[in-house]
Amino acid sequence: MKNALERIVEHKWTEIEALRETARKEAWELKARSLSPPADFLQAIRQDQSVSVIAEVKKASPSAGLIREDFDPAWIATRYAAGGAACLSVITDEEFFQGSLRYLRDVREAVALPILRKEFILDPIQIFESRLAGASACLLIAECLEATQLNELVKLVKELGMTVLVELYEAANLSKVLDSGARLVGINNRDLQTFETDLAHTIELRHKIPDHVTLVSESGIKTRADVLRLEEARIDAILVGETLMRADDPGAKLAELLGRPIPAPTGGT
Numbered sequence: 434m435k436n437a438l439e440r441i442v443e444h445k446w447t448e449i450e451a452l453r454e455t456a457r458k459e460a461w462e463l464k465a466r467s468l469s470p471p472a473d474f475l476q477a478i479r480q481d482q483s484v485s486v487i488a489e490v491k492k493a494s495p496s497a498g499l500i501r502e503d504f505d506p507a508w509i510a511t512r513y514a515a516g517g518a519a520c521l522s523v524i525t526d527e528e529f530f531q532g533s534l535r536y537l538r539d540v541r542e543a544v545a546l547p548i549l550r551k552e553f554i555l556d557p558i559q560i561f562e563s564r565l566a567g568a569s570a571c572l573l574i575a576e577c578l579e580a581t582q583l584n585e586l587v588k589l590v591k592e593l594g595m596t597v598l599v600e601l602y603e604a605a606n607l608s609k610v611l612d613s614g615a616r617l618v619g620i621n622n623r624d625l626q627t628f629e630t631d632l633a634h635t636i637e638l639r640h641k642i643p644d645h646v647t648l649v650s651e652s653g654i655k656t657r658a659d660v661l662r663l664e665e666a667r668i669d670a671i672l673v674g675e676t677l678m679r680a681d682d683p684g685a686k687l688a689e690l691l692g693r694p695i696p697a698p699t700g701g702t
């Protein structure tokens with residue numbers, strides 16, 4: 434039986450085939466290479482003294498189903514900015530996460546913070562597309578890519594002036610990730626077979642990550658105590674979606690996680 438990730442990858446290839454038929458790849462590539470550099474994602478994370486937050490715009494997920502009914506990406510992004518996010522992440526996968534590239538563009542219009550395109554990226558065409566949509570960073574998932582593919586995609590993201598976040602779950606993939614030249618590495622706390630999250634997963638792998646790498650702990654972060662625990666373990670940044678998206682005011686929840694004053698409300702939803 435295929436696991437969740439294998440099913441997603443299989444479907445993603447059908448989307449990529451369709452994109453290849455309709456998109457003007459050469460024109461996209463020329464345009465992507467000619468744009469001036471986007472807001473610096475890695476720098477935004479590194480400049481924070483304490484743990485930085487990458488706040489995720491996430492409507493639904495295969496494990497949780499619909500997370501937030503009243504879903505206005507631009508307003509959510511504005512609240513994340515007010516609550517102290519260093520960067521944002523926008524899920525663009527439509528089939529499994531009810532995301533959209535349109536949401537990324539809406540967020541781009543609403544705030545100046547650097548944005549990660551949270552997508553299952555397998556092919557260069559998706560990287561050109563991300564750059565044209567205004568992303569500052571692309572996610573690459575070690576479990577979906579062979580070493581040579583991963584290395585090539587890492588190189589391309591960098592050539593286009595973006596930051597690459599390489600994510601892994603399996604400890605066995607760590608050397609492949611470090612060899613790819615990524616300086617921003619994410620450890621997913623969610624086991625994709627069972628969907629369960631465990632923060633100890635990042636903490637256990639921390640000592641295997643060299644100091645020149647900026648480390649992000651991803652998924653399952655719920656409370657201020659969780660954040661303090663990760664900070665204590667010398668994690669540089671955290672990626673939080675569901676906890677923020679379930680709060681009436683995602684910006685207030687973010688400030689609470691960071692131990693900062695609650696921001697004043699802004700109009701919208």
Ligand SMILES: O=P(O)(O)OC[C@@H](O)[C@@H](O)c1c[nH]c2ccccc12
Pocket residue numbers: 489491524551552600621651652653654672673674675676
């Ligand atoms: O909603 P959470 O548990 O805070 O998790 C956020 C993020 O880590 C999660 O959405 C995620 C991590 N890696 C991914 C890859 C694809 C889609 C989504 C993800």
